[in-house]
Amino acid sequence: MGKNEPGKAKSGLSRIIFSRTGFILLLILIQLGLFIVTTNLLQSYALFINGTLRVVGVVVLIYIINAEGNPAFKMTWMLCVMAFPAVGTLFYIYVKSQVGVRWMGKRLATLKIETDPYMMQDMDVVDALRASKPANANLAYYLAHHMGFPTYRNTEVTYFPLGEDKFDALVPELKKARKYIFMEYFIVEKGYMWDTILKILVQKAREGVEVRFMYDGTCAISNLPYEYPQELERKGIRCKMMNPIRPFLSTVQNNRDHRKICVIDGRVGFTGGINLGDEYINRKERFGHWKDTAVMLKGDAVQSLTMLFLQMWNVDEKEEGHYTRYLTPRRQGLRRELGYVLPYGDSPFDNENVGEEVYFHILNHAKKYVHIMTPYLILDNEMITTLTRTAKSGIEVIIIMPHIPDKWYAFVVAKTYYRELIRAGVQIYEYKPGFVHAKVFVSDDDTATVGTINLDYRSLYLHFECGVFIYNNSVVDRVERDFQETLMKCHKVSLVELRNRSLFSKITGQVLRLFAPLM
Structure with missing residues (x-):
């Protein structure tokens, strides 16, 4: 193969390394490294500072326990603070100070008032x-009067x-x-x-x-x-x-x-x-x-x-x-x-988990079935409880996942949730031809939502997302028909199959699950 022509963009890893973005990422890594090294030096050579940081760490732990927010995020931060008292404590303080973020939250609040x-x-x-x-009127009231949708x-x-x-x-x-x-x-x-x-x-x-x-x-x-x-x-x-x-x-x-x-x-x-x-x-x-x-x-x-x-x-x-x-x-x-159509958005800065609330609503008010397609399954305790309770109530809950994942680490973490879900009656299928990137909930032949929101922490808590909630529109039949057609191309996951997974896959998934809120 000949050399790249002048002006032609490099491809692959070299394009990242030699680009402005690569330089920026390098600077971020250097800052992170300096942060860790400096903290370790302070811990090694300054007994007073080290003792002070430990006291601050205890205060931070008390703060985390009493703070509002998702328990899974709290547990991850508590693990970081206890495992790495100096680095974990200082990094948590840095993150909670919201450097570079506060302005965006305030600006979005202003824009909401404008619109x-x-x-x-x-x-x-x-x-x-x-x-x-x-029940749908209650959801509509919440999204209109509190979120502006x-x-x-x-x-x-x-x-x-x-x-x-x-x-x-x-x-x-x-x-x-x-x-x-x-x-x-x-x-x-x-x-x-x-x-x-x-x-x-x-x-x-x-x-x-x-x-x-x-x-x-x-x-x-x-x-x-x-x-x-x-x-x-x-x-x-x-x-x-x-x-x-x-x-x-x-x-x-x-x-x-x-x-x-x-x-x-x-x-x-x-x-x-x-x-x-x-x-x-x-x-x-x-x-x-x-x-x-x-x-x-x-x-x-x-x-x-x-x-x-x-x-x-x-x-x-x-x-x-x-x-x-x-x-x-x-x-x-x-x-x-x-029927009724309700487009909605989700922001990480409004302290409202709109996407998850829509999913909870569909699960909590289903009478016959809830059918789900999602590329990722990294769940908090509330979502696990809601999915399992719905299935235990006699509602058919089926989740279609990829068979060929795009991120191996997310896939091994997802499998750590399979056993608990399946034992509760949730049916999990994997799409044999490849990768499912769809984000769909459909229920009872009258309700559906289609959007950008995955069943993972990043979509539900950290990203800007959007979707459309649909009720009593004939398109719901089309969504359910597509689900059934997709299901025919899927393999049903069994408990026996989960038991026969490799030891490496099991251990890797369990370890990575500790950091699920960060994935």
Whole structure:
């Protein structure tokens, strides 16, 4: 093979090492190393400082025990503080001080106030929902009045059982754009899918359509050049890299934008698990066949996706956003057959676990079944209790997991939960053709949610996420039908199979589970 041509991007590990991102990651590692070395030196040579740190460590442990928050996170921090008194204590204090994070939480709270007038709940919708299913009305009230996510009617929902199905629908909708295109994605990787979309975005920008594109900063590690936003700006596309990797230690690096949102002219919106990479549409094979899902909304509920995008876009903007120009025209009349549609978002800075609350709601109010697809299964005690109690109550609970994982360590940890779930009556299946990246709950032929939220700590507590809760819309039948079709390609996991796992896999999973909240 010949040498790389001048100007051609390096690939693989060398591209990371010799890039600006590699330099930033090196600086972060150096800072972390200095932090540990300095702490150890203080512990070794200063008896007074060491004693002081131990006292502080005890105070920190008392604080952790009494603090609000998830018990699993508390246990992990307690383990760190007790195992490494100096480093663990100081690092916990550093993390809790929220260096580099406080401004974002405050800014998002301000943006929520700005967008509240455009996210008002029509109480007639809630009243109608209460007459149909009071429990869902309670969820709607919570999400509208406390989180700012209203429930809508008059919204058509199309479900895509594969990434290629969503892509085939997205391309023509992008070509129809006349006013604006908003896109927000976690992963963007050059290839057929992104090249096709980019060509349309560039053409639309030339036609005078306002095009905004936002992606998570982790893409700069290996997928895109660090200066990619400037490259798109030169093509007429307004672009932002959300939460870029920066050369300083900060907990903000842990809060990724995991959302996948596309809004076109306020008339159509997309969300779900599908990123912008060729593996998501099975044009490139990674981990076997890639099973993913998405939904397309047309109608009143698109406005919530628009506002979710604008809130994130305006985080680093100084002026108030011009929201009125992007409002969704409301449909006249009432189409009862479309039921109720509730788009929602989740933020790590509002002390509300919206995604998990939606999942709890579906599990707690199921009458016949709850069917789940998720790529990861790293659960806190509340979720384990809810899943097992639901199954013990005679409700059919089935979880479809990947058979070919993308992260081996997450997979061995997931298997440590299998035994307890299966013994309680939860059925676990693995998708034999490959990898399941879908994030779907469907229940009782009338309720479903499709979005970006995995059943793991990162999605439920640390990332920016989104989803759509759907009730009494015919698309729920399509979601359940897809689940059953997927189930036919799956292998049911048994207790015998779990017992026959290798000793290495069992021990590795049990050890890594200690650090599950950090995975």
